[in-house]
Amino acid sequence: MSRKIFTLCSLVTVLAIALAACATPTTEAPKPTEAPKPTSAPAATSAPAATAAPKPPKPLVLGFTASQTGAQQVASKKQIEGLQLWLDDVKKAGGIKLKDGTIYMPEMKFYDDESKTDRVQALYTKLINEDKAGFLFSPYSSGLAKAAAVVSEQNGKVMITAGAADDATMEQGFKNTFQLYTPASRYLTGAVDALQKFVPTAKKVAIVYEKDSFSTSVAKAVEPYAKSKGLEVVIYEGYDTGTTDFAPFINKIVAANPDAIIGGGHFADGTTFSKQLFEKKVPVKFVAILVAPPEPTFKDIGDAAVGVIGPSQWEPQVTYSADAAKAANLPYYGPSNKAFVDAYTAKYNAAPSYHSAGGYAQGLIFQKAIEDADSIEQAKIVAALDKMNLMTFYGVVKFSTEAKTHGKQDAHSMVYMQWQKDASGKLLTQIVWPLTAKSADAVLR
Amino acid sequence: MNIEALIASTFDGLMLGFVYGLMAMGLTLIFGVMKVINLGHGPMIAIGMFAVLVMSQALGINPYLTLPVIVVMGILTGIVMYFLALHRVINSPELTTLLATFSVNMMITGLMTVIFTTSPRGLDVTLGSLQFGQVTILGTRVTAVVIAVVVTIALYLFLYRTRQGKSIRAVANNRSAAELMGINSSWMLGLSFGMGTMLAMISGMLLATMFSFTVLTGNTLETKSFVIVVLGGLGNPTGALFGGIIIGLLESITTIFIPVSWVPVLEFVVFIMILLVRPNGIFGARSS
Numbered sequence: 179m180s181r182k183i184f185t186l187c188s189l190v191t192v193l194a195i196a197l198a199a200c201a202t203p204t205t206e207a208p209k210p211t212e213a214p215k216p217t218s219a220p221a222a223t224s225a226p227a228a229t230a231a232p233k234p235p236k237p238l239v240l241g242f243t244a245s246q247t248g249a250q251q252v253a254s255k256k257q258i259e260g261l262q263l264w265l266d267d268v269k270k271a272g273g274i275k276l277k278d279g280t281i282y283m284p285e286m287k288f289y290d291d292e293s294k295t296d297r298v299q300a301l302y303t304k305l306i307n308e309d310k311a312g313f314l315f316s317p318y319s320s321g322l323a324k325a326a327a328v329v330s331e332q333n334g335k336v337m338i339t340a341g342a343a344d345d346a347t348m349e350q351g352f353k354n355t356f357q358l359y360t361p362a363s364r365y366l367t368g369a370v371d372a373l374q375k376f377v378p379t380a381k382k383v384a385i386v387y388e389k390d391s392f393s394t395s396v397a398k399a400v401e402p403y404a405k406s407k408g409l410e411v412v413i414y415e416g417y418d419t420g421t422t423d424f425a426p427f428i429n430k431i432v433a434a435n436p437d438a439i440i441g442g443g444h445f446a447d448g449t450t451f452s453k454q455l456f457e458k459k460v461p462v463k464f465v466a467i468l469v470a471p472p473e474p475t476f477k478d479i480g481d482a483a484v485g486v487i488g489p490s491q492w493e494p495q496v497t498y499s500a501d502a503a504k505a506a507n508l509p510y511y512g513p514s515n516k517a518f519v520d521a522y523t524a525k526y527n528a529a530p531s532y533h534s535a536g537g538y539a540q541g542l543i544f545q546k547a548i549e550d551a552d553s554i555e556q557a558k559i560v561a562a563l564d565k566m567n568l569m570t571f572y573g574v575v576k577f578s579t580e581a582k583t584h585g586k587q588d589a590h591s592m593v594y595m596q597w598q599k600d601a602s603g604k605l606l607t608q609i610v611w612p613l614t615a616k617s618a619d620a621v622l623r
Numbered sequence: 624m625n626i627e628a629l630i631a632s633t634f635d636g637l638m639l640g641f642v643y644g645l646m647a648m649g650l651t652l653i654f655g656v657m658k659v660i661n662l663g664h665g666p667m668i669a670i671g672m673f674a675v676l677v678m679s680q681a682l683g684i685n686p687y688l689t690l691p692v693i694v695v696m697g698i699l700t701g702i703v704m705y706f707l708a709l710h711r712v713i714n715s716p717e718l719t720t721l722l723a724t725f726s727v728n729m730m731i732t733g734l735m736t737v738i739f740t741t742s743p744r745g746l747d748v749t750l751g752s753l754q755f756g757q758v759t760i761l762g763t764r765v766t767a768v769v770i771a772v773v774v775t776i777a778l779y780l781f782l783y784r785t786r787q788g789k790s791i792r793a794v795a796n797n798r799s800a801a802e803l804m805g806i807n808s809s810w811m812l813g814l815s816f817g818m819g820t821m822l823a824m825i826s827g828m829l830l831a832t833m834f835s836f837t838v839l840t841g842n843t844l845e846t847k848s849f850v851i852v853v854l855g856g857l858g859n860p861t862g863a864l865f866g867g868i869i870i871g872l873l874e875s876i877t878t879i880f881i882p883v884s885w886v887p888v889l890e891f892v893v894f895i896m897i898l899l900v901r902p903n904g905i906f907g908a909r910s911s
Contacts, residue, residue, distance in 0.1 A: 247740035292741060389884060417883050420843075422834035425635040425761075426878035432757050433628030433879070446743040450835050457752060458759045478747070 235283035241311025248293025254318035260537025320344030320392035340536035348586035362395035388443020389416035442467035456482030485623035539572035640871025644864035647851035649822030655858030665845030666731035671827025701820030856904030
């Protein structure tokens with residue numbers, strides 16, 4: 179009997195060791211797959227003293243979590259790719275240089291948060307205490323960023339958030355958290371304006387949203403805005419995160435006979451919802467969905483993507499440039515929009531999404547803050563970020579300095595893209611709103 | 624109230640209900656034969672989903688043509704699972720077998736998470752649709768209903784018309800008497816577990832053609848299966864089928880009247896009410 183037990187235990191031990199050996203650690207920073215083509219990467223603002231021997235670069239650990247698995251993985255992957263491209267550009271430029279010749283070479287340290295809030299809090303604590311991360315970037319999505327912000331604020335670490343647009347998070351009087359995205363309250367208000375321009379006869383709108391922090395913020399802001407514009411909100415209802423069968427919900431929407439559907443949540447539900455709207459042949463002319471449409475993989479749903487409009491923090495066709503900055507009386511910093519798009523496409527063999535641009539901009543703003551502060555002291559970086567008001571390829575960036583909304587994004591604005599078909603029937607995106615930035619006329623469904 | 628929305632939701636609910644019924648039949652069959660509450664049912668549904676995903680995406684097989692493979696895979700997986708995890712404890716108290724199947728659940732869910740991650744997946748299946756006014760009937764759902772009905776009929780023919788099926792029923796009725804008649808009860812229990820697992824995997828395959836899913840979707844559906852089984856009567860496959868249809872209709876029709884977030888609440892209220900008022904289920908025998 180004891181021999182049998184021994185044999186069994188041995189087998190289990192061998193199996194456990196084999197499984198452990200097969201497991202892939204996810205804590206290492208992604209390795210660059212290939213060197214990006216030359217871009218006009220941001221030049222250092224000051225050169226080190228010419229006569230002194232160059233100091234060896236000092237490492238600067240930048241910590242964050244990435245959703246390599248789970249519901250947020252698609253957008254998160256894009257964000258990390260953008261951040262990685264920024265890191266490549268900084269390394270190519272020789273690091274971030276201070277006026278005294280000190281050079282800091284950023285290093286990324288990240289873990290997979292599995293798109294789970296509880297893992298985010300544990301991992302950010304680990305990044306600060308064990309990995310000694312000097313500065314933090316946020317994970318993707320408002321819910322995860324909110325969880326990370328609690329830890330970063332408790333530890334007094336500067337964190338720049340991307341992929342996090344929730345208003346409520348940034349209205350808690352945070353001192354060290356800075357939001358790059360246009361807040362959720364401004365996400366879909368433009369869609370209402372676009373609806374009234376594209377479908378002047380529209381009277382009824384259905385607002386349906388995922389019941390999470392970010393999407394609820396968006397819906398709460400767009401409902402009164404739609405009403406203030408004279409539209410009747412015939413449905414204002416949330417659905418649970420993880421919903422996969424929208425059929426009964428869609429029947430209810432059809433019964434309310436809206437002219438437009440506005441809302442959504444994140445990639446998985448937004449994609450499924452759009453697909454089922456198409457399958458059910460829902461007769462609305464205007465559909466604007468959060469997050470999912472700007473993702474290049476949204477086109478995988480084929481014809482169901484045509485006509486779907488999405489608010490976007492950035493699109494490859496945007497017109498932010500040094501000239502535009504000059505016209506707006508703002509400084510311009512970093513690579514041109516074309517340089518970013520070309521470098522990203524060359525490196526990843528795919529078009530960048532706004533998540534990718536947000537990831538790059540996250541690093542770029544952090545780099546600019548260090549250069550402006552001429553230091554890596556947390557307080558000086560905070561002061562530099564407070565003063566920041568500039569234009570990059572990603573758009574204008576300025577943070578609120580009000581006590582209650584400190585760090586909330588004040589200046590960045592949204593564009594609205596739409597999936598259309600070109601003459602050959604190929605799916606592509608076009609900016610359709612605002613009209614001053616449009617790359618094509620909107621197509622009604 | 625819009626009558627067309629009600630009709631559309633009734634059709635959607637009815638069609639989904641057949642698949643739910645098939646899913647719950649697996650759970651109730653296992654309980655009916657061996658008095659085991661199978662907490663490994665959810666991961667089996669997920670295996671069905673991922674099996675069709677892998678076969679259709681990696682091997683390019685039409686998702687519906689994977690059905691025979693999934694049937695064989697389900698029966699074999701169930702038999703292996705029975706002899707590895709349950710056979711030695713089958714005569715132990717129900718809590719022991721429940722914990723054994725819970726362990727299986729944890730192991731399979733963990734293993735699948737390592738292999739597939741918890742990312743959402745989906746099959747690109749389009750079979751067109753029929754439209755009558757506001758009512759749209761999707762081809763994928765009609766096909767799922769047809770397959771669910773065919774599998775249910777095949778199961779009944781197996782249980783009532785074949786020697787093996789009759790042996791399973793005999794073991795379920797009185798194991799000792801069945802053994803005295805020369806029936807190998809261990810093999811019949813293993814086969815029953817295999818049949819139950821097969822039903823879980825087929826329902827997983829059918830649901831995968833309709834919705835997106837993750838490794839963890841099976842566990843959510845397992846909870847739903849319990850509600851259906853309690854509604855239909857523990858150990859009663861016909862009851863499970865009707866229970867599934869009732870839950871499918873409940874989910875779809877109530878969405879017209881109440882916010883969609885309240886539907887799960889309503890489902891579990893029904894679950895509690897059935898346990899309190901009619902613990903043997905709507906289609907089960909009245910308790911004495």
